[in-house]
Amino acid sequence: MIPIYRGGSRHPQADVCVACAVRGQALFGALDDAALDRIHTRIESLDLAADAVLYPRGGDGTALFTIRAGLVRFERSTSRGDRRIVRLAGRGDLIGLEALLQRPYADDAVACTPLQLCRIPRALVDELGHGESALTRELMLRWQDALDQSEAWVADLATGPARRRVLRLLLKLSGLTEPGVPMWLPRREEIGAMLDMAIESASRLISQLRREGVLSATGPRSATVDRAALQRAIEAQDRL
Amino acid sequence: MIPIYRGGSRHPQADVCVACAVRGQALFGALDDAALDRIHTRIESLDLAADAVLYPRGGDGTALFTIRAGLVRFERSTSRGDRRIVRLAGRGDLIGLEALLQRPYADDAVACTPLQLCRIPRALVDELGHGESALTRELMLRWQDALDQSEAWVADLATGPARRRVLRLLLKLSGLTEPGVPMWLPRREEIGAMLDMAIESASRLISQLRREGVLSATGPRSATVDRAALQRAIEAQDRL
DNA sequence: CGAGCCGTTGAGGGGATTCAAGCTCAGTGG
DNA sequence: CCACTGAGCTTGAATCCCCTCAACGGCTCG
Numbered sequence: 001m002i003p004i005y006r007g008g009s010r011h012p013q014a015d016v017c018v019a020c021a022v023r024g025q026a027l028f029g030a031l032d033d034a035a036l037d038r039i040h041t042r043i044e045s046l047d048l049a050a051d052a053v054l055y056p057r058g059g060d061g062t063a064l065f066t067i068r069a070g071l072v073r074f075e076r077s078t079s080r081g082d083r084r085i086v087r088l089a090g091r092g093d094l095i096g097l098e099a100l101l102q103r104p105y106a107d108d109a110v111a112c113t114p115l116q117l118c119r120i121p122r123a124l125v126d127e128l129g130h131g132e133s134a135l136t137r138e139l140m141l142r143w144q145d146a147l148d149q150s151e152a153w154v155a156d157l158a159t160g161p162a163r164r165r166v167l168r169l170l171l172k173l174s175g176l177t178e179p180g181v182p183m184w185l186p187r188r189e190e191i192g193a194m195l196d197m198a199i200e201s202a203s204r205l206i207s208q209l210r211r212e213g214v215l216s217a218t219g220p221r222s223a224t225v226d227r228a229a230l231q232r233a234i235e236a237q238d239r240l
Numbered sequence: 241m242i243p244i245y246r247g248g249s250r251h252p253q254a255d256v257c258v259a260c261a262v263r264g265q266a267l268f269g270a271l272d273d274a275a276l277d278r279i280h281t282r283i284e285s286l287d288l289a290a291d292a293v294l295y296p297r298g299g300d301g302t303a304l305f306t307i308r309a310g311l312v313r314f315e316r317s318t319s320r321g322d323r324r325i326v327r328l329a330g331r332g333d334l335i336g337l338e339a340l341l342q343r344p345y346a347d348d349a350v351a352c353t354p355l356q357l358c359r360i361p362r363a364l365v366d367e368l369g370h371g372e373s374a375l376t377r378e379l380m381l382r383w384q385d386a387l388d389q390s391e392a393w394v395a396d397l398a399t400g401p402a403r404r405r406v407l408r409l410l411l412k413l414s415g416l417t418e419p420g421v422p423m424w425l426p427r428r429e430e431i432g433a434m435l436d437m438a439i440e441s442a443s444r445l446i447s448q449l450r451r452e453g454v455l456s457a458t459g460p461r462s463a464t465v466d467r468a469a470l471q472r473a474i475e476a477q478d479r480l
Numbered sequence: 481c482g483a484g485c486c487g488t489t490g491a492g493g494g495g496a497t498t499c500a501a502g503c504t505c506a507g508t509g510g
Numbered sequence: 511c512c513a514c515t516g517a518g519c520t521t522g523a524a525t526c527c528c529c530t531c532a533a534c535g536g537c538t539c540g
Contacts, residue, residue, distance in 0.1 A: 076395040080478040086394040098384055101377070106388050129373070136376055137341070143383035144338055148346050150390035154326040155316040158398035159436050162528070188487065196399050198529055203488055238320040402496070428519065438497055443520055503520070
């Protein structure tokens with residue numbers, strides 16, 4: 001586990017940051033240890049249970065968050081009243097960027113799995129941002145990544161017949177999972193909200209893929225996928 | 241029209257920029273006239289015909305663009321080989337932001353209508369960006385807007401039955417049109433690529449809406465919508 | 481043990497696709 | 511001048527995919 005205390009003179013959070021597994025890919029990865037030392041007191045670690053709401057759409061953004069472990073989904077409710085999941089974020093992603101612009105959060109952010117986060121106050125980034133062009137560039141990268149993810153969502157998960165969409169969702173989910181550990185398998189209702197289909201359709205397709213050996217459940221909300229079989233299934237699907 | 245020459249000492253493009261109708265909402269809107277004077281020689285005006293490709297996905301981004309007039313669509317091709325329109329941009333929008341990150345363009349950008357653009361070299365923004373925190377903030381705003389648009393696309397245009405998606409597309413298109421002028425009406429094949437439906441379905445629904453009086457064609461690729469009737473139709477649709 | 485949530489499966493109906501034909505219109509060349 | 515062509519749009523008919531409605535089983539929890 002992460003050591004909580006090490007050098008007596010340093011703030012515990014500084015050590016946590018230095019040892020952090022995602023630091024290399026996180027926002028402050030560009031900063032050196034000395035800079036980290038200056039900011040550690042402002043960043044707080046945060047744990048959330050699955051299905052907990054990290055922030056609501058419209059809530060005023062006073063902080064952004066780095067995902068150290070787990071999966072977050074972004075939801076909106078449609079004019080019809082039902083919710084639609086519009087994007088996912090995983091380990092290393094920086095979310096809630098709207099906060100930097102003094103804007104309300106654009107989506108509900110909800111934990112898919114148990115979450116480990118770092119909470120970064122808006123003011124902290126503002127302070128560091130002055131003149132710190134490496135940090136600015138890092139921020140823009142995050143924005144572009146999020147945009148890219150969202151557009152890919154349209155092209156991959158909102159296109160084609162139901163079976164194709166489920167297959168591509170499994171591909172994306174398995175990509176968001178570190179090798180070895182089983183993949184997060186959404187509830188049927190959640191698959192429906194991601195792919196715009198009825199829960200019965202989601203259930204039928206997941207069951208079918210289990211029978212085909214593409215998928216096998218390891219728990220109520222987790223599974224392992226046969227990557228090769230999945231790839232074959234997608235190609236077969238696209239050939240039609 | 242825009243005056244091309246005014247003060248003898250200034251570069252013609254400077255006058256164009258000062259007089260530009262979208263300057264208030266454009267990237268360099270934050271800059272004053274003096275600053276504009278320094279950069280005008282680097283920005284060039286650009287006109288494109290409908291259906292022309294502004295830049296291709298994967299092309300290396302050496303410039304970004306401000307839309308002065310017209311509509312741009314962003315396309316990707318799916319693994320199945322067919323294309324999918326994932327987002328639209330209109331007047332005042334800044335596009336091709338990836339260029340700032342020395343990244344290849346993420347989508348094909350194609351003109352929906354005749355376009356008037358300003359081409360902004362990447363290097364220019366880089367230079368101005370040093371210390372210029374107002375510009376940086378402006379950039380981040382653009383990024384967040386694009387992300388928001390993309391997520392709204394999922395929630396609005398990729399959700400629900402075909403009729404609902406067509407209605408919401410008309411709503412979005414009419415919102416991107418300045419009042420008075422007729423709205424751009426996509427080809428049926430383009431509607432299909434935006435809403436993931438067959439061209440026959442798109443045709444049937446457009447025809448039906450025309451019969452209902454929501455829509456009336458003013459040309460082969462333009463139409464006017466009855467905003468009130470459209471709103472009523474959407475609400476009726478959502479009530480089901 | 482009953483209540484409630486979640487997942488599964490079946491039956492039936494409806495909406496969207498597919499296949500097909502015919503239409504208008506612009507451009508081309510006899 | 512006008513048939514010829516091809517692209518885009520429309521409409522019909524048949525098919526099929528997916529939704530809806532429904533019933534049922536496993537599971538947790540009060």
